Amino acid sequence: MISKTVSAYLPLLLSNRKEDPICAYIYDIYKLKKHVQHLRESLPSYCSLFYAVKANPDMKIIQALEGYIDGFDTASEGELVKILDHTDKPIIFGAPAKKDSELEYLSKGNLHCMNIESERDMHRLNRLGSVTGEKLPVLIRVNSTYQVARSSHKMTGVPTQFGIEEERIPTLLNELSDYPYLEIKGFHFHAMSNNLDARDHLEFIQSCLKKIVEWKAVFSLPSATTLNAGGGIGINYQNPEEPFDWEAFANGLQQMEALFTHEGIQLILELGRYMVGDCGYYVAEVMDVKRNHGEHFALIRGGTHHLRLPAAWKMSHPHTIYPVDIWFDEPLPRPEIREEHVTVSGELCTPNDVLIRKGYVERLKAGDLIVFSMAGAYGWTISHHDFLSHPHPEFHYLEEHLDKVDF
Ligand SMILES: Cc1ncc(COP(=O)(O)O)c(C=O)c1O
Structure with missing residues (x-):
């Protein structure tokens, strides 16, 4: 579920970790371009392919799509202002x-x-x-x-x-x-x-x-x-x-x-969704793992104020656990669970801040990363970013195909 390029990038993200836990959107622009090129090429000539900007108005995504589509669908003056300077389509x-x-x-x-x-x-x-x-x-x-x-x-x-x-x-x-x-x-x-x-x-x-x-x-x-x-x-x-x-x-x-x-x-x-949904990943570090009233919970740096979709649709968002060997908080004990169901929630003070509901994990430890895939559409921009005034995630754009990153 994680593209090769993003898999190759995760070690780099970890090696650049500073004091703060990891919390980032990663957009695989290379994958996006390939995908949209394929969509466009498979359509007959009576059919035009427009991008519905509301799905993700990130300028880097708009610029990446510009060369591959026939036009843009906009729904507000804000979207128009963004687009007008960047396209003749x-x-x-x-x-x-x-x-x-x-x-x-x-x-x-x-x-x-x-x-x-x-x-x-x-x-x-x-x-x-x-x-x-x-x-x-x-x-x-x-x-x-x-x-x-x-x-x-x-x-x-x-x-x-x-x-x-x-x-x-x-x-x-x-x-x-x-x-x-x-x-x-x-x-x-x-x-x-x-x-x-x-x-x-x-x-x-x-x-x-x-x-x-x-x-x-x-x-x-x-x-x-x-x-x-x-x-x-x-x-x-x-x-x-x-x-x-x-x-x-x-x-x-x-x-x-x-x-x-x-x-x-x-x-x-x-x-909108079908064009850009699959190129976006939201990566968040597990900060704590604990048990309450017989159920397991993992808490991440981030949450539904960055990726609201699973809360809005009351679903578990598709994800992959990226195990991290290194433990940043030695000598404190590192909480973990094995072969359990776990609810993954964020840093907000509301029980609605849930991204995964009772998902099964072989093993999950504090310090691991959870990579939420299919987060490129209706992700960041439909979320209530400033609730609780936590810092926003970082944004990374991968333009090249990467099999392996040397660092
Ligand atoms: C008029 C219009 N066109 C296109 C879209 C894009 O829809 P989707 O992201 O489901 O492809 C929307 C989404 O709400 C819309 O309102």
């Missing part, structure tokens, strides 16, 4: 609540298009277009009736704050003459999070295509040539040996090529 903006200053990026020509999430969005953008007299390129975000059953979070098909419900779309399309300053470039369908089933994802995309084709046939929508299927492809935290079957997904998209081309529709995938 198309940028999409989509957020359920938008400030005027954010809308203006569209009228100033900084964006490829913007998602419309409500009728109020339509009115506001139409008014903005009327100021310059130019039509603004938009995608209508549909809160569709279709549900991808096995995804872990559903944004559409159930009552949520996202998009415009599907039943309302024909009425709006009928009233487009009321919005002369909007150019409908297509539809946006981001519907789920962490879907692990490639066939479900293909069916979802096919259902979106069917809707667009119907709407194009009934309403005159010559400029509506984009189907943005959003993100939502998952990584399997519970069972990493059974990942989303990307090859089957890419093959399925290849088979749909004639259908899309015949309808003159371009597909956009804006992936």
Whole structure:
């Protein structure tokens, strides 16, 4: 589960340990580039690959991806400001609540298009277009009736704050003459999070295509040539040996090529988790091992204020124990457990600060490292960093492939 490059780097991290216990995010940029290059190359030509910046807005990751993707999906002015200086690639903006200053990026020509999430969005953008007299390129975000059953979070098909419900779309399309300053470039369908089933994802995309084709046939929508299927492809935290079957997904998209081309529709995938999740590792040193009321606990330097995902999803985060022979605290005794189940928690004063729930260990000692893998997406930035004012982790970026580090 730990990439060769990160394995080779861990001894270096240990040898540079000073007074403070180790606590670091390590991003395997080499692995990230290889992964995204493969994703891009396996997609048919009617399909564009965008990066959903919210998954990880780290500048080094954005820069690493720039050369491999077709564009960026942004959701706030903060993300836009980061991206604009670093790319000439198309940028999409989509957020359920938008400030005027954010809308203006569209009228100033900084964006490829913007998602419309409500009728109020339509009115506001139409008014903005009327100021310059130019039509603004938009995608209508549909809160569709279709549900991808096995995804872990559903944004559409159930009552949520996202998009415009599907039943309302024909009425709006009928009233487009009321919005002369909007150019409908297509539809946006981001519907789920962490879907692990490639066939479900293909069916979802096919259902979106069917809707667009119907709407194009009934309403005159010559400029509506984009189907943005959003993100939502998952990584399997519970069972990493059974990942989303990307090859089957890419093959399925290849088979749909004639259908899309015949309808003159371009597909956009804006992936976050699946693109960057696997390149990130959170490494934390075990500071104590103890027993309370018959259960074992290991406490790490760090916790859910750095990696909130396992607490948010109430799961054990995938991890590997990296045994460390050297004990930094001689002559004090070194606590350890063997062949036990252990709950791994952090340094916060709350029982919710748990990253591993009763995981089995052959042996675990104070001073060992726990390497949490699959921590590259929705890791650091969704976490409440400043709770308890502990120091932030270090950040390391591995650009080269390493088999072995000489030091
Ligand atoms: C509109 C939109 N597109 C793309 C994504 C990326 O989703 P994921 O990280 O699941 O691929 C999100 C995530 O919330 C989103 O809201």
